[in-house]
Amino acid sequence: MRYENLLVEIGTEELPPKALSKLAQAFADNVQAALDDAELKYTSVKWFASPRRLAVNVIGLAQQQEDKSIEKKGPAVSVAFDDTGQATKAAQGWARSNGITVEQAERLTTEKGEWLLFKGEVKGEQAATLIPAMIEGALKKLPIPKPMRWGSSPIQFIRPVHTVCMLFGEEIVNGNILGIASDRVIYGHRFHGEKQFNLTHADNYLEQLEAHYVLADFAARKAKIKQQVTTTAEQENALADMSDALLDEVTALVEWPVVLTASFDESFLAVPKEALIYTMKDDQKYFPLLDKDGQLKSRFVFVTNIESKDAYQIISGNEKVIRPRLADAEFFFNTDKKNTLESRLESLKTVLFQKQLGTLYEKSLRISELAGNIASMLGSDTTLAARAGLLSKTDLMTNMVMEFPDVQGVMGMHYAKFDGEHNEVALAQNEQYMPRFAGDQLPTSHISCAVALADKIDSLVGIFGIGQVPKGDKDPFALRRAAIGVLRIIVEMKLPLDLTDLVRSSISLFGDKLTQPEDLETKVVDFILGRFRAWYQEQGIDVDVIQAVAARRPTKPADFAARIEAVSGFKSLASGLALASANKRVANILAKNKVTDTAAIEPSLFENEHEKGLAEALESIEESVSVFVNDANYQGVFAELATLHVKVDNFFDNVMVMAEDERIRNNRLALLSKLRMLFLLVADISILNQQ
Template identity: 35%
Template sequence: MPDLLLELFSEEIPARMQRRAAEDLRKLVTDALVERGFLYDGARAFATPRRLALHVAGLPPRGRDVREERKGPRVGAPEGALQGFLKSAGLASLDEARIVSDPKKGEFYVAVAERPGRDTIDVLAEILPAVIRSFPWPKSMRWGAASREPGSLRWVRPLHAILASFGPETETPEVVPFEVDGIRAGLTTYGHRFMAPQAIEVRRFADYLPALERARVVLDADRRRDIILHDARDLAFARGLELVEDEGLLEEVAGLVEWPVTLMGGFEERFLDIPPEVIRATIRANQKCFVLRAPDRDGRERLANAFILVSNLVASDGGAAIVAGNERVVRARLSDAAFFWETDKRTRLEDRVERLGAIVFHEKLGTQFARVARLAALARGLAPLVGADPDLAERAARLAKADLVTEMVGEFPELQGLMGRYYAEQQGEDPAVSAAVEEHYKPLGPGDRVPTGPVSVAVALADKLDTLVGFWAIGETPTGSKDPYALRRAALGVIRLILSSALRLPLLPQIAAAAGAHPASGTAFSGDVLGFFADRLKVFLRDQGARHDLIDAVFALPGQDDLLMVVRRVEALGRFLDTEDGRNLLAGSRRAANILRIEEKKDGRAYAAAPDAGLFALPEEEALAGALASARDEAARAVAREDFEGAMRALSALRAPVDAFFDRVTVNADDPALRANRLALLNALRAATREVADFSRIGGEGR
């Protein structure tokens, strides 16, 4: 079966765009083929800094012949209908149609259209230029004289050549005949920009890979990653050091080189007095280099005064000049970092707080200075609820944002919080305060560490609650997939902080307290914010395997703003519904709820009164009423002492009387009084289960 080889050769593609572009190319081409009825055995796309490539294996040489039948009007139909049929079917006369007889509908005309399959190479010549012209680059450009023409090609960087061949392995492949903005597809590619820049003729994928390897190009990005990682590890090991691995940097560097060569550079040991995160950020951000670590004299690990760089060529001097150039830049950057570090240490954090008045948090929410005052008040109020010292929590909140006006964070914004901790430690703050200054941003995402120190938890909760309530107050809430202020992340952070520390923290009072710091906001949106937390909790628990309908069933009860108790109730409910008693009681309660809903709607009234024991006509009614009174009281007492397992056990006693009731009792009796009393009994069942959850919100089949 023939294969397609496509390469789009250009100037350097930004590393961050390469993997997505390769996947887009594969999907766009293969989807277009499948839409036209061309199936294939497999497809794989590749990216290097200067090329996107695609190999589609096992394409048919020609599309399938198509035979279509179009049903027309009956024989003897009006002339207008017949002429319309001939025109739509592309027939000259009715003689070209068949007459088909149907026992029920009689005779009618059928047009048969047969279209021969097209050559695959011709279809590719249509697909490929369309894909190239409409390629979804996040950013693209026009270039040269043709860029003035309307509709001229846009590409991420100037496109220089297109290689496109199609054919079987046993024959000479053909060039796919197409052209895009004067660039005609051919069989030519190019090797490494410096080490093998000459043109290379390639006809099939089996020749393409080795040809590029000879021309110093590693096509596969994953292989480039592996080369860099293993060579860097080996180089570090040979010097008695260890590589500090960095997945993000590894991915980026693999997208910067076509022929990776790892080298080692160094810097003066005096720079190791700078915090290690600063050294790493400096070397990573400015030079895209990896840092190394070595055992300290007392057995602890610390950064080494060396780094790994990745070159894009094999230098004749063994890389000495490349290493020296990188060392000069690293030395200059570390000198700047050392200056920032020493300068920042001269000013205490509390002396920087007023300067936060120059930083606008949001135009409708004021400055960071105003925000710090809100955080301090919130953290002090939260402290007793999370077991923290109120004075320390307030102190940490007042210092939490002070590092935003330091030289170091101005240069490396990603170090905010961390540098605050270093400066707090250096000026002798309580260790809990120093830790909270760093940790109040956490957790930043699902995989981020959750603070456990009480002071850190208090300030982190204050920070996230202020963010949520503030943006809710000005109407900047998430819509669809848009969440510009990361409010979903803030809510998830609150949830994780509460659950990780097993905090009893009713949210409505805290939302009201945060809203009180925004005088114009009021608290009318507190319920909406609590609903937002419920939605985030569903996502969080669903990711852990819990059922979202059980969360709905618990949140449907009034006053459910204690997330820890909600989760424990959901867990107990899930375990109960996994038992036979639980499943049967759910079915019975759902049946009762369905009957009540129908009858209450029909009668225009609710059956909320207590059932009258004097109207019980069958023993099953009396048995259910007695079981309900006992189970509801016992379940309520268990819920009050937060024994949700005990509440479920109490409800499980209802299984047998509920089963017997529905087996032997007719709810809609002819006697109106009897019917009303039995509906009231079903309402009592519904009320009993609502001591634990609203069973009507739970999915599943009723009996």
């Protein structure tokens, strides 16, 4: 069997930079899946991508499929032949479909009867024959939201296609992809070197492209840009503001990266740095430079796609481009400062939060009151929290935020400081949106936490209250993210808050706006608690541990987290799973025999030392367990319960729970009920997997 490397490149017009790596990865995944389905052997699949190409490199691809033996079971002999011994139409049709006559069929005999059987050899197809359809199929499955057509062709793709190169080793794989016949023609850099060249061998793809000023390996190109930007920043005695998302996008914009440095007028530094950074990063794809204190410098790094003999011209051009953008930010900032945030409250009446739930002004009033209530629960300043909540949406009406939406909150903080608001109030304007995404920072003060929680709880209660519950992947109000944010703030900041109190307080502020108030408190609390599963699974917590705690429905997130930690530790103990198994047995017994939680245990009815021993052991730890539960020291609870291991085992080994005497049976059931209730003070450990 011959093995070669396969190279497939689709040459296009400039591809969407934010989607480039996703498209390339999907292309490779789809090709790999097609190879697996076709049972074509290969070693690995890699992908390459640049602004004008998507490519897949299959390493060690077999020249053809392996031959394989097949067996096809036909009709039963009893129905394959009629009474005269002649083949029936069913048998003839089956034989014909397999390219044989009924007489040539073999027989398959089993205990259940006898059937016609076809045995044959299927010759493996050539890879070159299968590849075009695979590539066509892989491209059709790409995640392209809005495909386009070009010219008079009905063919659609994300961008117009100019070339298709498919080489198996040095041989062209003939085929027609997206209306273009495959060849060995590759386009080089748009401005450097030759416009196009012939690829001599699949193995020479990267080398020949680099000779024509194209670094086709996305990862290598990204690493080079990162290294050069970092080095350039160090030369400027600064750090580059270089997020991975921006680095990916810049990598997707260039084929031959050249890193340069430029500057802007220092007078612009009077504008809050966040607005300037947003302009440079999001609008221009530049890398801002920060000094050792995190302050913005009047220098920035950018990546160009041209290796110019006169770099000054490129630098000058970029400086001319950035100046009006920064001037806009400066103008918006100076204009906004002429009006206080408080004066913008009235304008919030003109903006709907949601048609049924009212305006942003109404939402601000609710946030203000709820934030004050939460601050009271936390023992913080209710006046500051209410003030911060009231102003929380006012910066949305500023020129700066209207022009640069991503600076909402942070500009509110700057404007609040300029207005002379209390520092806690100003800080909360920014921190109300935290955490904005997974892994993001949390609010740093109780006032900020109160506003952030009030905003998220208000959205959850309001949207649930009008029946627009998230379904499937549809979550237009980002309620799942809001719920995770609520949990993270309460758990990681160790806040003594109960979701039931928060949701109930929020519901009371909506008046008659909620059209579906039935069981609303329960629905919202359960929805928030339900986010714990995904959150903890990401942290590697076993699902059964999460379920064991969730079964008790603790509505204080910090308390929920403490129970998770305790159950995880308990499960890892040698006695943990044994007691979990015993709990499962107890739960099954009690489920079939009704026992009240207050059923009394009568020591005089004990018939042997083992039930007496378990009863004494339970009594000896009951008080300490109660103290530990009140202190939310669930690890202490389990440390006490773990001491019951031997007593519980001895009880089940030597005591018949379902005794014939009803009084003795009920006494033993009451004993088991007490045992079960002690464990349920923390979690239902009978749910833990017995393994």
